[in-house]
Amino acid sequence: EAEVAQSPRYKITEKSQAVAFWCDPISGHATLYWYRQILGQGPELLVQFQDESVVDDSQLPKDRFSAERLKGVDSTLKIQPAELGDSAMYLCASSQRGGTGELFFGEGSRLTVL
Amino acid sequence: SQKIEQNSEALNIQEGKTATLTCNYTNYSPAYLQWYRQDPGRGPVFLLLIRENEKEKRKERLKVTFDTTLKQSLFHITASQPADSATYLCALGLGGSQGNLIFGKGTKLSVKP
Numbered sequence: 352e353a354e355v356a357q358s359p360r361y362k363i364t365e366k367s368q369a370v371a372f373w374c375d376p377i378s379g380h381a382t383l384y385w386y387r388q389i390l391g392q393g394p395e396l397l398v399q400f401q402d403e404s405v406v407d408d409s410q411l412p413k414d415r416f417s418a419e420r421l422k423g424v425d426s427t428l429k430i431q432p433a434e435l436g437d438s439a440m441y442l443c444a445s446s447q448r449g450g451t452g453e454l455f456f457g458e459g460s461r462l463t464v465l
Numbered sequence: 466s467q468k469i470e471q472n473s474e475a476l477n478i479q480e481g482k483t484a485t486l487t488c489n490y491t492n493y494s495p496a497y498l499q500w501y502r503q504d505p506g507r508g509p510v511f512l513l514l515i516r517e518n519e520k521e522k523r524k525e526r527l528k529v530t531f532d533t534t535l536k537q538s539l540f541h542i543t544a545s546q547p548a549d550s551a552t553y554l555c556a557l558g559l560g561g562s563q564g565n566l567i568f569g570k571g572t573k574l575s576v577k578p
Contacts, residue, residue: 355508384565393469393554393568394509407565442508452497452558454566456508 353377355457357443363463369431372460375424376445382406384454385418385428386442394442400426401448433464467492469569471555477575484542486572488555491536493567496560498531498538503552503571513540514558545576 356375364370376383381402386394397416399407403423411418415434420426430437440461444454472487488498497516501509515522515531515538522529528541542549552573556566 391570393570395568396565399565452499452566453511453514456510459508
């Protein structure tokens with residue numbers, strides 16, 4: 352069964368350092384999402400791509416976060432510099448173009464900022 | 466303000482009983498609503514979708530209802546099993562071209578043998 356791949360699964364970094372997460376969506380899925388989930392909370396959307404274009408990045412803290420999906424396939428989310436409050440699970444999800452809206456999530460990247 | 470509230474942070478029930486989880490929302494007009502299951506340290510997994518013009522959806526032991534007048538969805542697991550223990554998230558789909566979901570905090574269900 353096709354899956355959304357994410358790496359790394361776990362990342363520990365010190366504040367002010369740079370960190371990057373990678374996501375490879377299910378093949379053929381045009382829409383890709385990055386969500387952040389703080390422990391005990393629901394996922395919150397950071398950025399949504401349709402193919403290589405950003406559809407919604409209104410909740411992305413653009414002073415320190417950036418995201419790209421250059422060829423419309425895999426995607427990278429970067430944080431620079433990391434802050435203590437960035438500790439969370441970063442979830443990537445994908446969905447089909449024109450689908451029912453069902454999201455397929457990866458296993459997530461757990462970030463701890465010390 | 467816009468809110469999504471899931472009835473409680475935790476729900477404990479006995480094996481074999483029906484679990485009922487509630488999702489209420491305020492100041493949203495969702496085109497559809499979805500329920501996901503999330504195990505500790507894992508990504509959410511899609512369970513069911515129900516559209517605004519549907520009253521009820523079923524899948525095996527799962528049933529979802531959607532009342533747009535009450536602004537509420539109920540999620541039922543019948544004949545619950547310990548393996549059903551997880552956090553269940555409701556998510557509102559606002560429709561349109563974006564398609565992203567607004568998630569609630571989730572309800573942690575524990576099914577005791």
